[in-house]
Amino acid sequence: MPSTTDLEQFLITGLSLGGVYALSGVGMVVLYRATGVLNLSFGAVGAMGALIAWQLINHSGFGFWPAALVAVLFGGVITLVYGMVFGPALAHRDPLVKATATLGLTLILLGVMDLLWPSSGGASRSLTVPTDANTFQLGQISVTYTNVIALALGLVITLATAAFLRFTKLGTAMRAIANDRDITASLGVPVRRVTAAAWFGCGVLSGIAGVLLADLVALDPTTLTFLVIFTLAATLIARLRSIVITFFAALVIGVVDAELTPVTSLSNYRDMTPFVLAAIALLVLNRRRVITVGRQGV
Amino acid sequence: MKTESSAGTVPPSSDGPNGGMARGSARRLEPRSLVRPGVIAVLVLCYLLFIPSIFRLYYVDAWTQVTIYSIVTLGLGVLVGRVGMVSLGQGAVLAMGAWVAARLLFATGLPFPIVLLAAGLITMVLGTLVGLPALRMSGLYLALITLMLAGAITLVLQNINFPNGGHGFTGYNGASVHIPPIRRPSIATTDPAFFRYSVVAAIVMFLLVLVHLRGKPGRAWAAIRQSESAALAGGINTTLYKLWAFALASFITGVAGGLVAGSYRYLNSLTFTTQDSITLLAVVLMGGAYSMTGAVVAAILLKFLQALLNDWGVSPDWLTILFGIGVLQVLTTAPRGIVEQMPKDLARLWRLLRRLGGRPAAAREQAQ
Numbered sequence: 176m177p178s179t180t181d182l183e184q185f186l187i188t189g190l191s192l193g194g195v196y197a198l199s200g201v202g203m204v205v206l207y208r209a210t211g212v213l214n215l216s217f218g219a220v221g222a223m224g225a226l227i228a229w230q231l232i233n234h235s236g237f238g239f240w241p242a243a244l245v246a247v248l249f250g251g252v253i254t255l256v257y258g259m260v261f262g263p264a265l266a267h268r269d270p271l272v273k274a275t276a277t278l279g280l281t282l283i284l285l286g287v288m289d290l291l292w293p294s295s296g297g298a299s300r301s302l303t304v305p306t307d308a309n310t311f312q313l314g315q316i317s318v319t320y321t322n323v324i325a326l327a328l329g330l331v332i333t334l335a336t337a338a339f340l341r342f343t344k345l346g347t348a349m350r351a352i353a354n355d356r357d358i359t360a361s362l363g364v365p366v367r368r369v370t371a372a373a374w375f376g377c378g379v380l381s382g383i384a385g386v387l388l389a390d391l392v393a394l395d396p397t398t399l400t401f402l403v404i405f406t407l408a409a410t411l412i413a414r415l416r417s418i419v420i421t422f423f424a425a426l427v428i429g430v431v432d433a434e435l436t437p438v439t440s441l442s443n444y445r446d447m448t449p450f451v452l453a454a455i456a457l458l459v460l461n462r463r464r465v466i467t468v469g470r471q472g473v
Numbered sequence: 474m475k476t477e478s479s480a481g482t483v484p485p486s487s488d489g490p491n492g493g494m495a496r497g498s499a500r501r502l503e504p505r506s507l508v509r510p511g512v513i514a515v516l517v518l519c520y521l522l523f524i525p526s527i528f529r530l531y532y533v534d535a536w537t538q539v540t541i542y543s544i545v546t547l548g549l550g551v552l553v554g555r556v557g558m559v560s561l562g563q564g565a566v567l568a569m570g571a572w573v574a575a576r577l578l579f580a581t582g583l584p585f586p587i588v589l590l591a592a593g594l595i596t597m598v599l600g601t602l603v604g605l606p607a608l609r610m611s612g613l614y615l616a617l618i619t620l621m622l623a624g625a626i627t628l629v630l631q632n633i634n635f636p637n638g639g640h641g642f643t644g645y646n647g648a649s650v651h652i653p654p655i656r657r658p659s660i661a662t663t664d665p666a667f668f669r670y671s672v673v674a675a676i677v678m679f680l681l682v683l684v685h686l687r688g689k690p691g692r693a694w695a696a697i698r699q700s701e702s703a704a705l706a707g708g709i710n711t712t713l714y715k716l717w718a719f720a721l722a723s724f725i726t727g728v729a730g731g732l733v734a735g736s737y738r739y740l741n742s743l744t745f746t747t748q749d750s751i752t753l754l755a756v757v758l759m760g761g762a763y764s765m766t767g768a769v770v771a772a773i774l775l776k777f778l779q780a781l782l783n784d785w786g787v788s789p790d791w792l793t794i795l796f797g798i799g800v801l802q803v804l805t806t807a808p809r810g811i812v813e814q815m816p817k818d819l820a821r822l823w824r825l826l827r828r829l830g831g832r833p834a835a836a837r838e839q840a841q
């Protein structure tokens with residue numbers, strides 16, 4: 176049985192990862208509600224952003240923060256461009272088709288990343304957030320400020336997004352579009368501009384998540400691309416609706432995954448956590464629902 | 474897509490405006506209805522006989538892969554095109570089939586076809602069990618849960634490794650120095666022979682799917698794809714038939730996994746990745762999910778292009794990028810894939826050429 180110190184140390188890791196999954200999940204849910212697109216390229220966009228930041232830091236003499244800003248902007252711009260080009264073309268298609276189309280972007284980015292930053296050659300890259308060096312003691316365990324930033328960002332972005340959707344004009348417009356796109360358009364809401372904001376916001380969050388995960392997990396295109404699975408599980412548990420449930424689900428997934436690290440028999444299998452938790456949630460939540468087809472397509 | 478409510482029994486590609494009449498004549502077996510199957514049979518026979526003598530060994534291998542993967546793309550095509558379920562985990566299901574087959578081939582002396590059958594059946598049970606939670610839900614959920622499943626299966630296979638002649642349940646011996654190759658059928662130990670063996674196995678799988686599509690399940694799937702609520706109201710047990718489609722796809726993918734094990738002869742956890750599942754969906758959409766020919770085109774895109782680029786020394790990453798662009802192009806402008814788009818484009822090009830060639834003549838006539 177692992178010691179308490181171990182468990183506490185991994186709790187910190189879990190919470191900070193959970194924070195990043197949470198802010199990713201919020202980005203995905205908001206975009207899904209506003210446009211009906213489940214952005215499966217979230218991880219790939221973040222990964223490419225992180226690699227660009229790495230390139231700028233190591234080969235162009237950028238400092239960390241300007242490079243990170245470029246990464247975040249890259250995420251926002253590429254997602255926005257995708258949304259503006261393919262969003263209208265697929266606007267009236269099934270959510271499944273829209274989600275599948277984002278896999279196209281994922282493949283393109285994966286190919287480009289492998290071409291520009293080949294993984295063979297044995298040289299592993301890393302991206303270190305400067306706050307990794309600043310630590311403080313919490314009881315017996317040491318916490319870096321990166322951990323704090325990750326969890327805090329998750330919390331702040333969840334709360335801020337909730338407030339934004341509730342109180343601002345743009346947020347209200349987004350909720351209206353989520354409810355009924357056509358009626359909202361006929362009421363004079365500039366649908367294109369509002370969805371553009373959602374796309375850009377989602378992209379910015381994917382850039383932030385990419386940089387943080389590159390530090391907390393690894394700077395590897397494939398790993399970062401498929402970390403989207405953790406976020407997906409959280410959004411799935413929230414049934415792609417509630418950002419508050421997404422937040423808590425993301426924390427639980429992050430913590431369970433991390434806490435299994437010191438358990439020898441399960442350590443290697445801990446990354447199955449999102450699949451297992453999401454499957455259980457789907458089974459339990461859908462016990463009484465016979466069939467979920469309808470106009471909204473869920 | 475909406476016009477094919479009655480097309481469950483015939484491939485949409487052959488379904489003209491008088492699709493109903495074509496089906497009627499098929500029953501009476503008029504000579505015309507035999508032309509298409511006849512042509513296909515001759516083509517397949519030529520493929521089976523001549524590929525090993527035309528191409529050098531490297532490309533015979535590539536065609537073996539094309540043959541095997543056409544079974545996989547066919548399975549995914551049934552799910553995507555016929556039932557309207559998108560699975561992002563077929564690559565993982567294939568890996569599962571390969572694992573089971575490799576384990577059985579090392580552990581037992583069973584004949585190869587029996588092993589293929591067993592691998593198919595075991596994969597069918599496993600694949601169906603894990604897909605069960607999502608089957609009662611709308612398509613997006615199925616896609617997501619299967620994507621997670623692909624990640625989970627890849628992880629498990631990375632940890633238990635592929636059998637390499639060791640003992641115990643996993644059959645993996647990390648200390649093994651002389652790793653024995655995975656057994657091939659005694660009648661097909663050489664590469665050309667294994668190519669022919671795979672073609673025969675693929676033919677059986679295509680026929681199995683054809684029987685399903687022409688029968689009751691095919692009609693039920695067509696109804697479900699049109700509208701699940703309408704199918705339900707029409708008395709179709711939608712959960713059963715969706716499960717059936719999933720089981721059929723898992724079965725043939727498992728069999729294909731067995732063939733992969735036999736053709737590669739050495740498997741390791743790097744052979745199959747989570748990305749494979751996404752690439753598979755991409756080529757199925759590009760090839761055309763609505764027809765069986767589309768499955769073949771998809772397999773050619775996936776495996777022959779790969780071999781070709783590899784031979785030319787071009788990075789396979791370009792292929793990944795091409796598939797990404799292909800998915801976006803197919804979904805926005807050509808939902809039926811290359812199989813249907815190519816003839817249309819060629820016809821358009823032909824008309825354009827004729828117009829270009831015809832204009833001066835027409836102008837001269839007007840001048841007179």
